[in-house]
Amino acid sequence: MRTIARLLAVCFGLYAASAWGQATTALRGTVTDSSDSAVVGAQVSLTNIETNAGRSTTSGTNGLYSFLEVLPGMYRVTVEAKGFKKYEQSGVTLRVDLPATLNFQMSVGTIAEVVTVTTEAPPLNTTDASVGQTMGANAIENLPLPGENNVLLLSLQPGVAFNGENKLQDDYDTRAGMVNGERSDQNNISLDGVSNNNEFLGYAFNGVLPTTPFSVDEFRVTTSNYGVSEGRSSGAQIAMVTKGGTNNFHGSLYEFNRNGVGEANDFFVKNAQLGAGEAHDTHDGDRGSGGHANGQYGHVV
Missing domain, CATH: 2.60.40.1120 (Carboxypeptidase-like, regulatory domain)
Incomplete structure (x- = not known):
């Protein structure tokens, strides 16, 4: 019995050593x-x-x-x-x-x-020296995102650069890139405190579990000086928190439509031998996975 207890203690110790940043x-x-x-x-x-x-x-x-x-x-x-x-x-x-x-x-x-x-406290971090940005539900829902893909919010952060590659699979978020010069696989993405990293592709903006803007309450990116509770990677620390329950019933119905009617046929589109508004990558439109699909709809309760 003591041997089993010791083995369990060792296993828990090894698990704690690789713990991810919490959604708190x-x-x-x-x-x-x-x-x-x-x-x-x-x-x-x-x-x-x-x-x-x-x-x-x-x-x-x-x-x-x-x-x-x-x-x-x-x-x-x-x-x-x-x-x-x-x-x-x-x-x-x-x-x-x-x-x-x-x-x-x-x-x-x-x-x-x-x-x-009754006034809200200033949203300034005077507790530590971490550098980053937090986006609330209002910003997430109203910012224009191709395919309604939350992970693309990373492209709005200082120090983030795309390397021109798009590594795609139907079930994964899009875009590969680098943060503060680090390789694109040196970033840590968590969803509600659980690792959401795509260990197979290993690119900066790839999450295993795609999320829609209407299901996420907060999106936090820490690009430098993050604490040991986050750790693991030398690039950005990305934390997403989904909406939780309250005392009031709430939800959202959404529809996303994209076509080439109002889009210009610029140099890059022509160079890729595509028509105006035609995406450089394709997804199955009925998956709702956040790609450049022509039509997506759904609900969050």
């Missing part, structure tokens, strides 16, 4: 009074506005508090301490793989008195 984030900060002295033992509560799921913690001897492994979303933060007014801030947006810092300065009073802040 973090919130930390300090609780102080009007003289900037630390408030010890303040209760800090974090509540997801959409699901009403909450967590609580207390500030330490230096006034520090932290929430780790937090799901991305819109939150409300409340701070309570004896001898101080209750502080409440709503509209705090936490992005995937983008730790946030939120400091609170308490005012003397009773807990029955409430200081309410």
Whole structure:
């Protein structure tokens, strides 16, 4: 029995060594009074506005508090301490793989008195030195994407360059490229914290499981100075988070159509001996895999 337990421990250790970046984030900060002295033992509560799921913690001897492994979303933060007014801030947006810092300065009073802040905290990362960009659901759904393919959002990031190759298969996302000069296979793509890398083709913008813009809530690309929790590759760290359930029923119906009626027959199209609007690559139109199909439709609930 002990031998089996030891073998399991070794297996779990090897698995942890190759763990991928998680689809979570973090919130930390300090609780102080009007003289900037630390408030010890303040209760800090974090509540997801959409699901009403909450967590609580207390500030330490230096006034520090932290929430780790937090799901991305819109939150409300409340701070309570004896001898101080209750502080409440709503509209705090936490992005995937983008730790946030939120400091609170308490005012003397009773807990029955409430200081309410409704403005959203600035989306600046003052927690670490990671460089990247986060796109929310609104940007993902409204940016023009050929074939409604999320992975093409990578082409909008600084430091990303295409090498002119397109390695295609019917079930894979398109485009091969390099990030910050690294080879195209030196990038890490995760979907809800699970590896979505195409180990067979090994190109930058190839994901094993294609996703549509209407199913993704956040798209985060970190191009440099990423933490050890992401690791694995020297190129970009791409994290996609699908939409989760809330207290309200929601969904989307979508249709995508592409044809050559409004497209110019430019030099590159002519050079490829193609007609105006004719794609350089083809996919089966009924797969909904995100290629240059003439018509795609579907729904997300």
